[in-house]
Amino acid sequence: MTITPEDLVEIEAIKAVKYRYLRAVDLRDWELLESTLTEDATAAYAAGKLSYDGRDAIVGFLRDSMPVKEMLSAHRVHHPEIELTSPTTATARWALDDTVIMPASNFQLRGAAYYSDELVKVDGEWKISHTGYRRLYEETVSRDGVTVTDHWWADEVGSA
Amino acid sequence: MTITPEDLVEIEAIKAVKYRYLRAVDLRDWELLESTLTEDATAAYAAGKLSYDGRDAIVGFLRDSMPVKEMLSAHRVHHPEIELTSPTTATARWALDDTVIMPASNFQLRGAAYYSDELVKVDGEWKISHTGYRRLYEETVSRDGVTVTDHWWADEVGSA
Amino acid sequence: MTITPEDLVEIEAIKAVKYRYLRAVDLRDWELLESTLTEDATAAYAAGKLSYDGRDAIVGFLRDSMPVKEMLSAHRVHHPEIELTSPTTATARWALDDTVIMPASNFQLRGAAYYSDELVKVDGEWKISHTGYRRLYEETVSRDGVTVTDHWWADEVGSA
Numbered sequence: 001m002t003i004t005p006e007d008l009v010e011i012e013a014i015k016a017v018k019y020r021y022l023r024a025v026d027l028r029d030w031e032l033l034e035s036t037l038t039e040d041a042t043a044a045y046a047a048g049k050l051s052y053d054g055r056d057a058i059v060g061f062l063r064d065s066m067p068v069k070e071m072l073s074a075h076r077v078h079h080p081e082i083e084l085t086s087p088t089t090a091t092a093r094w095a096l097d098d099t100v101i102m103p104a105s106n107f108q109l110r111g112a113a114y115y116s117d118e119l120v121k122v123d124g125e126w127k128i129s130h131t132g133y134r135r136l137y138e139e140t141v142s143r144d145g146v147t148v149t150d151h152w153w154a155d156e157v158g159s160a
Numbered sequence: 161m162t163i164t165p166e167d168l169v170e171i172e173a174i175k176a177v178k179y180r181y182l183r184a185v186d187l188r189d190w191e192l193l194e195s196t197l198t199e200d201a202t203a204a205y206a207a208g209k210l211s212y213d214g215r216d217a218i219v220g221f222l223r224d225s226m227p228v229k230e231m232l233s234a235h236r237v238h239h240p241e242i243e244l245t246s247p248t249t250a251t252a253r254w255a256l257d258d259t260v261i262m263p264a265s266n267f268q269l270r271g272a273a274y275y276s277d278e279l280v281k282v283d284g285e286w287k288i289s290h291t292g293y294r295r296l297y298e299e300t301v302s303r304d305g306v307t308v309t310d311h312w313w314a315d316e317v318g319s320a
Numbered sequence: 321m322t323i324t325p326e327d328l329v330e331i332e333a334i335k336a337v338k339y340r341y342l343r344a345v346d347l348r349d350w351e352l353l354e355s356t357l358t359e360d361a362t363a364a365y366a367a368g369k370l371s372y373d374g375r376d377a378i379v380g381f382l383r384d385s386m387p388v389k390e391m392l393s394a395h396r397v398h399h400p401e402i403e404l405t406s407p408t409t410a411t412a413r414w415a416l417d418d419t420v421i422m423p424a425s426n427f428q429l430r431g432a433a434y435y436s437d438e439l440v441k442v443d444g445e446w447k448i449s450h451t452g453y454r455r456l457y458e459e460t461v462s463r464d465g466v467t468v469t470d471h472w473w474a475d476e477v478g479s480a
Contacts, residue, residue, distance in 0.1 A: 005165035005325035019239035072297040074272035078396045079339035112394035137392040165325035179399035232457040234432035
């Protein structure tokens with residue numbers, strides 16, 4: 001597939017909506033988060049273990065599970081592999097690193113994953129119509145040590 | 161705002177100067193750092209708690225506080241949200257993750273923040289005219305555990 | 321050096337091959353890894369302490385040292401500084417953060433480095449012809465604490 005300079009403008013806009021999405025999550029800016037999703041957007045976090053249907057359900061889940069101040073978080077994406085599948089649709093793969101801290105309980109989660117997103121261009125603006133990730137690994141950290149709680153190969157048939 | 165392929169060339173150059181700035185910081189290359197800043201550049205690290213006026217003051221502060229070998233550091237930026245505000249001015253928001261290690265004292269700092277930078281194009285070259293960040297969180301790590309020392313909401317009126 | 325929008329298309333393709341290379345490493349997809357390297361590619365990991373000559377040697381080393389499931393890893397690159405040195409050759413510098421976890425032995429390695437890569441365009445496709453990195457730092461983590469095992473300045477003459 002040949003990419004043109006004009007395609008790069010679309011790809012840059014697609015990256016930008018993901019950056020706004022993550023900034024909204026980490027700063028608990030739910031109005032900003034809404035603006036990055038289509039009304040019928042779906043989410044499948046943790047390889048579908050946490051699935052949500054519709055923008056309201058996604059935003060509601062994140063708002064309820066990510067309180068201000070009691071929980072601190074940083075979600076960082078890397079390695080965008082973006083494909084324009086039509087003038088108004090695209091897929092995006094991202095490598096995610098995330099850290100979640102709950103200071104009061106001395107809890108910390110660190111994880112790595114791959115996001116697989118789908119996007120549509122509506123009225124000239126790219127929005128996320130599906131987002132989901134599968135863990136490379138996830139671990140919790142406490143005074144007593146480190147426990148790996150999930151990883152990429154955890155769901156394989158016959159895995160230990 | 162509509163972006164053109166030519167704008168992307170400017171945006172790429174703006175990203176490049178930030179990458180050089182951070183490489184200079186982490187490799188303690190103060191001459192390289194100077195080349196990324198305007199002479200009258202200002203800095204407001206940690207939401208203004210550490211403010212510096214002029215390139216010499218910024219470079220001097222970083223050189224004095226970041227010794228070679230006794231301190232190891234990695235500052236990584238993600239999620240560039242860059243806006244060309246005129247042909248020769250721009251703003252840039254970045255998500256930062258930073259790690260600072262002092263092996264001799266078993267000290268480690270880990271943090272996350274948002275940078276808000278301003279840039280100007282002088283003689284065809286983009287330079288940083290203002291840089292500053294506000295913490296999402298900051299924590300120190302030692303044998304005895306982890307302490308959160310700063311976070312995004314720490315300065316709110318009435319915060320606990 | 322002046323960059324054109326068409327150059328950005330090449331630069332985007334050069335980034336993409338690195339993202340595939342790292343995805344192949346972290347997902348242990350050795351066939352995908354092979355597709356990112358020239359047959360005569362060379363590697364010099366850890367400032368040349370680990371050197372490999374030829375694609376088969378590189379892939380063989382990584383396959384042997386990175387088992388599925390017993391080892392979990394996330395290699396993330398940032399700050400691409402890419403230079404097109406001719407229509408079919410390029411150099412790329414990247415900032416790397418890597419985490420390697422061996423859950424069974426409670427082992428964790430965290431590191432930061434700079435990659436220096438060389439690429440060639442063969443039959444319209446960019447491939448990596450040389451890859452290598454030098455550590456900013458590297459540390460292992462266990463229940464008993466943290467040990468810095470390598471860093472940027474470790475090889476300097478007369479270093480402690």
